[in-house]
Amino acid sequence: MSDNYDLRYAYRALFILAPIAIAVMYTESMLIPSLPTIANDFNVNSATVSWVLTAYLISGVVANPIVGKLGDIYGKKRILVYVMIIYTIAVTLNGFAPNFTSFIIFRTIQGIGLGMFPLAFSLIREEFPPHLVPRAQGIVSAMFGVGSAISLPIAATVAQDLGWQYNYHIVIPFVILLTYLTSKEIRESKYINPNSKIDYIGAGILGSSLASMTTAFSEAPTWGWTSVDFLVTIVSGFALFFIFILYEMRVPYPLISVNLLKEKNVLAANIAAFVAGFGIFMAYQSITYLLELPNPTGFNLDILSTGLLMWPVSLMQIIGALLSSRLILRTGTKFIVIIASAILSFFYFILGLVAIAGSSASLANVIILSSLATLGAAMLNVVLINILTFSVERRVLGIATGMNTVFRLIGGAFGPSIAGSLLSTYYTYLVYPITLNGQQTFLPIQLPSDFAFQLTFFIASIAGLLMILIGSMTRDIKIRGTIVSQE
Numbered sequence: 001m002s003d004n005y006d007l008r009y010a011y012r013a014l015f016i017l018a019p020i021a022i023a024v025m026y027t028e029s030m031l032i033p034s035l036p037t038i039a040n041d042f043n044v045n046s047a048t049v050s051w052v053l054t055a056y057l058i059s060g061v062v063a064n065p066i067v068g069k070l071g072d073i074y075g076k077k078r079i080l081v082y083v084m085i086i087y088t089i090a091v092t093l094n095g096f097a098p099n100f101t102s103f104i105i106f107r108t109i110q111g112i113g114l115g116m117f118p119l120a121f122s123l124i125r126e127e128f129p130p131h132l133v134p135r136a137q138g139i140v141s142a143m144f145g146v147g148s149a150i151s152l153p154i155a156a157t158v159a160q161d162l163g164w165q166y167n168y169h170i171v172i173p174f175v176i177l178l179t180y181l182t183s184k185e186i187r188e189s190k191y192i193n194p195n196s197k198i199d200y201i202g203a204g205i206l207g208s209s210l211a212s213m214t215t216a217f218s219e220a221p222t223w224g225w226t227s228v229d230f231l232v233t234i235v236s237g238f239a240l241f242f243i244f245i246l247y248e249m250r251v252p253y254p255l256i257s258v259n260l261l262k263e264k265n266v267l268a269a270n271i272a273a274f275v276a277g278f279g280i281f282m283a284y285q286s287i288t289y290l291l292e293l294p295n296p297t298g299f300n301l302d303i304l305s306t307g308l309l310m311w312p313v314s315l316m317q318i319i320g321a322l323l324s325s326r327l328i329l330r331t332g333t334k335f336i337v338i339i340a341s342a343i344l345s346f347f348y349f350i351l352g353l354v355a356i357a358g359s360s361a362s363l364a365n366v367i368i369l370s371s372l373a374t375l376g377a378a379m380l381n382v383v384l385i386n387i388l389t390f391s392v393e394r395r396v397l398g399i400a401t402g403m404n405t406v407f408r409l410i411g412g413a414f415g416p417s418i419a420g421s422l423l424s425t426y427y428t429y430l431v432y433p434i435t436l437n438g439q440q441t442f443l444p445i446q447l448p449s450d451f452a453f454q455l456t457f458f459i460a461s462i463a464g465l466l467m468i469l470i471g472s473m474t475r476d477i478k479i480r481g482t483i484v485s486q487e
Contacts, residue, residue, distance in 0.1 A: 025147025030155030042100035050420030059111025067115030087113030095168030138325020156307025212237030277411030279463030320378025337471030343376030345464025352457035
C-alpha cells in the first residue's frame with residue numbers, strides 16, 4: 001500500500017485523540033494529592049492504599065496487549081471506541097464506591113481504559129509521514145502533562161471543598177464527549193491483521209503473576225519480609241511469571257511476542273519502559289506522602305496546597321514532551337534516551353539527599369528537584385514510543401505499542417507497591433499531646449521515617465542509571481525528511 005497522507009485529516013484526528021490523554025491524566029492525577037485522604041476515608045494504611053494505583057495498572061497490563069491485538073484484528077478505531085465506553089462506565093462507578101474493596105474493583109475495570117493509548121498512538125502513526133510523527137507523538141505526550149497541570153489545582157480544590165469523589169462526577173461529561181467525537185470523526189485503521197488470535201490464557205497467567213507479586217510487596221510490612229506468607233506469595237508470583245514466559249514461547253499467537261523482542265530496539269524500548277514506569281510511579285507516591293504527612297516527617301500540607309505545589313511537576317511533563325519531539329529530529333533517538341535518563345537519575349539522587357522536611361527551603365528543594373526529574377521522565381516517554389513505532393512493521397504496530405505499554409505498566413504497578421511498602425516498613429513514632437476526659441495524655445502515632453523517603457528516591461535514581469545503560473545499547477534512529485534510518 002502506498003503512503004498517501006491526508007494531513008488535513010491527520011491534524012484533525014490528532015486534536016481529537018490528544019485530548020483523550022488530557023482526560024485520562026486528569027482523572028488519574030486528581031487522585032495523587034488525595035491518596036492520604038483516601039487511606040483515611042477507607043481506614044487503610046499507606047501500603048494498602050497503593051492498590052489504588054496498583055490495581056488500575058495491573059488491569060492495564062493485562063488489557064493492553066489484548067486491546068492492541070483486538071485493534072490489529074478488528075480495527076483500531078472500533079476497539080478504541082469500545083474501550084472508551086468501558087472507561088466511562090468505570091469512572092462513573094468510582095465516584096460512588098461505598099467501600100475500599102468496591103473502589104478497587106471499579107479501579108480495576110477502569111484500568112482497561114489504558115488500552116486507549118497504544119491504539120491512539122498507532123492511529124496517529126498511520127496518518128502522519130515519518131518526519132512529522134515525532135511532533136505528533138510529542139503533542140500527545142505533552143497532553144499528559146496538560147492533564148496533570150490542570151488536574152492538580154482544580155481537583156485539589158474540589159477534593160478539599162467537596163470531597164475527592166466529586167472529581168469523578170465532574171470528568172464524566174468530558175469522557176462521554178470524547179467518546180462521541182472519536183466514534184464520529186476518526187477513520188478506521190488502514191492496516192489490519194484478521195488472522196491473528198487472542199492469548200487469553202497468557203493474559204490470565206500474567207495477571208495472576210503480577211497480582212501475587214504486588215500483593216506480597218504491599219502486605220510485606222504486615223506479614224513480615226521473612227514470613228512464610230510473604231515468601232510463598234512472592235515465589236508463587238515469580239513462578240507464574242516464569243510459566244508465562246515459557247507458555248508465550250510455545251503458543252502461535254502470544255500475548256507478548258518473543259519474535260518482536262528479538263529486535264534489539266524493541267527489546268531495549270520495552271525494558272526501558274519497565275524501568276521508567278517503576279522509578280516514576282514509585283517516586284510520585286512518595287512525594288505526595290512527603291508533602292502531606294505532619295511535621296517533622298512531612299510538610300503538613302493540605303490537599304489543595306499539595307496540588308498547587310505539584311503543578312510545576314506537571315508543567316515539566318509538557319516541556320519535556322515537546323522538547324524531546326524536537327530534539328529527536330536533530331540528534332536521533334539514542335542521545336535523547338541517554339541524556340533524559342541521566343537527568344532523571346541525577347535529580348532523584350539529589351532529591352534523596354535533601355528529602356527531609358523542616359523548612360520552606362527544604363520544600364522548595366523538593367518541588368524543584370521533583371520537577372527536573374519529571375523533565376527527564378517526560379523526554380523518555382516520547383523517545384521510547386518513537387523508537388518502537390519506527391522499529392516494527394505497521395501491521396503489528398497495535399500489538400507492539402500495546403506490549404510496550406505493558407512493560408511500562410508492570411514497572412508502574414511495582415513502583416507504588418514497593419513505595420508504600422517502604423513507607424510502612426521504615427517508620428518512626430511521634431508523640432502528640434491530647435486531652436481525654438479532662439486530662440492530658442499522649443498519643444503515639446506511627447509515621448514513615450526520613451530514611452523511607454530517601455531510600456525510595458535512591459531506588460528511582462538507580463532506575464535512571466539502568467536506563468542510561470539500556471539506551472546506550474539501542475540502535476540510533478535518524479529521521480531526515482521522509483527517510484528513517486537506523487544506525
